[in-house]
Amino acid sequence: MICPRCGKSNPEGTEFCLYCGANLQEKGSVKEEPEYEMKSMSDSQKNVPAIKKENSRKNLFIIIIGCIVLISIILVFLLR
Structure with missing residues (x-):
């Protein structure tokens, strides 16, 4: 799940954003994960x-x- 307020990625099923505290359970407020894969840092x-x-x-x-x-x-x- 991506937070609509701060844009950070949160684990699936999380009720509130781990970064800014926004409610992720409200209908229409959650952006879906992008389909591309993020590269990890070297x-x-x-x-x-x-x-x-x-x-x-x-x-x-x-x-x-x-x-x-x-x-x-x-x-x-x-x-x-």
């Missing part, structure tokens, strides 16, 4: 958020190390 598409999260952690680590080095250099010159 493994590379599924892992995109994980890659971005890994890169952000790496960037944060580099920034922290850079700040520690900068503070150390400043302290060395101030304490001479």
